[in-house]
Amino acid sequence: MADLPPPERSSPPQSTPRWPWIMGGLLGGFFLLAAGLGLGWYLFYRPIVNVAVQLPAPPAPPAPAGPDAAQVKALEEQIEKQKLANKQIEDQIATLKDRLRADVCTAKDPAGKAPPASTPAPAGQKT
Secondary structure, three states: OOOOOOOOOOOOOOOOOOHHHHHHHHHHHHHHHHHHHHHHHHHHHHHHHHHHOOOOOOOOOOOOOOOOHHHHHHHHHHHHHHHHHHHHHHHHHHHHHHHHHOOOOOOOOOOOOOOOOOOOOOOOOOO
């Protein structure tokens, strides 16, 4: 035993500082929390708010100042022409109703009575 070196004193194990682990854990947790909140806002909250809160519709364009005199005159002329055409059609309808009330064909006169002289024959028919 004389050949053996004297036993070294074992010094107490040096404790490594724990504050870097604590700070790293806090900082990493903060970054993970921030990344999760950012992704949650970007993926979920932002689309919901964009759909729920929309801008109001733009206002309607202002109405024109007033009607154009030429357009008003043209419309009045068209109305008068249409009234004349309607009057002619009403007269034709009244004439045709009178013809329906009269005897068109009888056993004594199978060709039908001659239409009254005052009613003109419809266009396209020969008398």
